[in-house]
Amino acid sequence: MSEYAVITDGLTKFYGDTPVVRRLDLKIPKGCVYGLLGRNGAGKSTTIKMLTGMVIPDFGHATLLGEDAREMSPTTRARIAYVAEGHPLYRMMTISQLERFTESFYENWNGDLFGQIIDHFQLSRKRRVWRMSRGQRAQIALALAIAPDPELLILDDPTLGLDTVVRRDMLESLIQLIQREGRTILFSSHILGDVERVADRIGIMVDGVLRVAAPTDHFKQMVQRVVLTFDDTPPPLNETEGILSNIVNGHRRELTIIGLTDERRNILEALNPKVIDIVDLNLEDAFIEYTRGERRPLPLLNAPAKRGQTTVTTPT
Amino acid sequence: MSKSLIIKELRETWWLGLIAALLLGLYLFVQMGYQPDVFSLSFRRLENYQGRLVIPQPFLVAGFREAVLWIAAGLGLIVGFWQTVSESVQGTWLFLLHRPLSRQSVILSKLVSGLMVTAVAIAVPLLMYLMWAMTPGTHANPFELWMTTESIVAWLVGLTTYLAAFLCGMRGARWYASRLVPLVPVLFFGLMIFGGVPGLITPLGFATLPVDVILIAVILFTARHRDYA
Numbered sequence: 001m002s003e004y005a006v007i008t009d010g011l012t013k014f015y016g017d018t019p020v021v022r023r024l025d026l027k028i029p030k031g032c033v034y035g036l037l038g039r040n041g042a043g044k045s046t047t048i049k050m051l052t053g054m055v056i057p058d059f060g061h062a063t064l065l066g067e068d069a070r071e072m073s074p075t076t077r078a079r080i081a082y083v084a085e086g087h088p089l090y091r092m093m094t095i096s097q098l099e100r101f102t103e104s105f106y107e108n109w110n111g112d113l114f115g116q117i118i119d120h121f122q123l124s125r126k127r128r129v130w131r132m133s134r135g136q137r138a139q140i141a142l143a144l145a146i147a148p149d150p151e152l153l154i155l156d157d158p159t160l161g162l163d164t165v166v167r168r169d170m171l172e173s174l175i176q177l178i179q180r181e182g183r184t185i186l187f188s189s190h191i192l193g194d195v196e197r198v199a200d201r202i203g204i205m206v207d208g209v210l211r212v213a214a215p216t217d218h219f220k221q222m223v224q225r226v227v228l229t230f231d232d233t234p235p236p237l238n239e240t241e242g243i244l245s246n247i248v249n250g251h252r253r254e255l256t257i258i259g260l261t262d263e264r265r266n267i268l269e270a271l272n273p274k275v276i277d278i279v280d281l282n283l284e285d286a287f288i289e290y291t292r293g294e295r296r297p298l299p300l301l302n303a304p305a306k307r308g309q310t311t312v313t314t315p316t
Numbered sequence: 317m318s319k320s321l322i323i324k325e326l327r328e329t330w331w332l333g334l335i336a337a338l339l340l341g342l343y344l345f346v347q348m349g350y351q352p353d354v355f356s357l358s359f360r361r362l363e364n365y366q367g368r369l370v371i372p373q374p375f376l377v378a379g380f381r382e383a384v385l386w387i388a389a390g391l392g393l394i395v396g397f398w399q400t401v402s403e404s405v406q407g408t409w410l411f412l413l414h415r416p417l418s419r420q421s422v423i424l425s426k427l428v429s430g431l432m433v434t435a436v437a438i439a440v441p442l443l444m445y446l447m448w449a450m451t452p453g454t455h456a457n458p459f460e461l462w463m464t465t466e467s468i469v470a471w472l473v474g475l476t477t478y479l480a481a482f483l484c485g486m487r488g489a490r491w492y493a494s495r496l497v498p499l500v501p502v503l504f505f506g507l508m509i510f511g512g513v514p515g516l517i518t519p520l521g522f523a524t525l526p527v528d529v530i531l532i533a534v535i536l537f538t539a540r541h542r543d544y545a
Contacts, residue, residue: 015545049545053413054414055543055544055545056543074417077414077415077416078416080414084411088408089406089408089411090324090406105320106416
């Protein structure tokens with residue numbers, strides 16, 4: 001038995017001539033909560049759809065719970081729950097009808113658990129899906145996903161469009177319900193605070209490529225902001241590997257660096273700053289700095305900077 | 317196949333079948349010598365100037381097979397698209413296809429229920445009309461079972477239309493015109509029926525069966541190899 005719940009090998013998908021996911025090698029250990037991050041269009045949803053067999057990869061393959069995603073047997077599929085983006089459900093059905101319909105496909109259906117979740121969210125079983133709010137639909141989708149007692153839960157942006165309270169309530173319920181039994185969760189999200197709260201490991205996709213696959217804390221430690229304060233205008237900084245952004249703000253030069261090694265620290269100290277401040281970033285800031293890419297200042301801000309003004313330069 | 321999925325599909329499409337059955341029933345009622353009176357919301361018997369009942373030749377009156385074809389093909393078209401496009405619009409392919417059931421079973425369950433609705437909704441009024449036509453004393457026309465052939469062919473083309481529409485809804489095509497390519501054989505059958513070439517109607521009925529088999533095979537292939545993005 002593999003120690004990984006999900007393994008992908010060179011997973012690639014093109015839409016037309018555009019590569020959406022490129023050579024994705026992903027390994028998600030069993031029992032892990034894995035957050036898949038990326039900006040819009042980074043390829044997260046396509047990756048998840050390839051994992052669940054909804055989209056056919058052009059190259060490479062994916063294995064879930066030891067079975068090829070494209071040829072997944074009904075038995076293995078029963079061990080995997082999938083909540084697609086937008087929580088699609090049959091709009092004309094009531095919660096009871098949805099429960100009966102979904103239950104009929106599973107041997108391990110836990111009706112008590114489903115009932116508990118419905119009661120927890122104070123939902124009426126007679127209510128039709130089309131009359132529910134987006135948050136309520138998300139709650140139903142989650143309850144339907146969890147009730148069959150899945151070993152692997154895949155959620156595509158489960159909190160998209162939900163208000164803060166529902167979002168937090170939903171995430172906490174999810175984690176309580178699943179993690180206590182050591183299940184594996186893979187979820188994509190735009191809400192970095194949610195990811196930071198629950199994910200053991202993260203993967204960051206940029207333009208279809210998995211750029212980061214690391215424990216969450218490790219990634220946060222790797223990305224740091226260094227503020228160099230000078231007596232006068234900061235001296236120019238030569239191109240240095242690992243610098244994600246480089247901003248001159250009056251007498252200060254603010255750098256975001258990935259992996260502040262001794263070598264890089266020596267380069268910065270050679271500029272003779274008066275003070276060097278190293279600031280740890282939260283996941284959201286670290287993610288933004290990592291994925292922002294080439295900055296595109298507004299035309300107004302693109303004017304030549306005067307003394308005391310901020311200039312934004314292209315990261316090296 | 318999944319019983320609960322078949323029930324779900326029947327629950328979503330039965331009313332389309334009911335509407336078609338009522339429309340066809342209304343048409344057949346007129347063929348039985350009744351005329352709807354919209355002012356009194358009732359039916360009255362059709363009589364000629366001598367006060368005798370006017371009842372057209374069952375199944376062979378002009379326009380009969382075309383009427384059956386219009387209703388059967390229309391129903392097939394709507395049910396086929398309904399079962400596929402509604403899943404796409406609601407995004408529920410992703411929900412449905414992740415159930416622990418082979419993709420083939422999911423699609424076959426849908427096809428069975430869709431064929432049931434299309435077949436039964438047209439067959440029941442036609443059978444009732446047939447029983448009436450076979451009952452002595454109901455009309456003053458000769459009647460033999462072969463006279464139903466053209467209607468049966470129209471009914472079969474309705475089923476082929478359903479399968480073609482289902483395939484159209486399943487296919488991911490870049491252009492609407494190419495998406496509708498599966499309807500080409502149906503169009504051919506329809507034109508042949510409207511043309512009413514003597515001696516061709518019965519072979520036409522047999523020809524729908526291999527086309528149905530091909531359409532089902534292509535539907536299953538498409539369902540397996542398309543992206544549900």
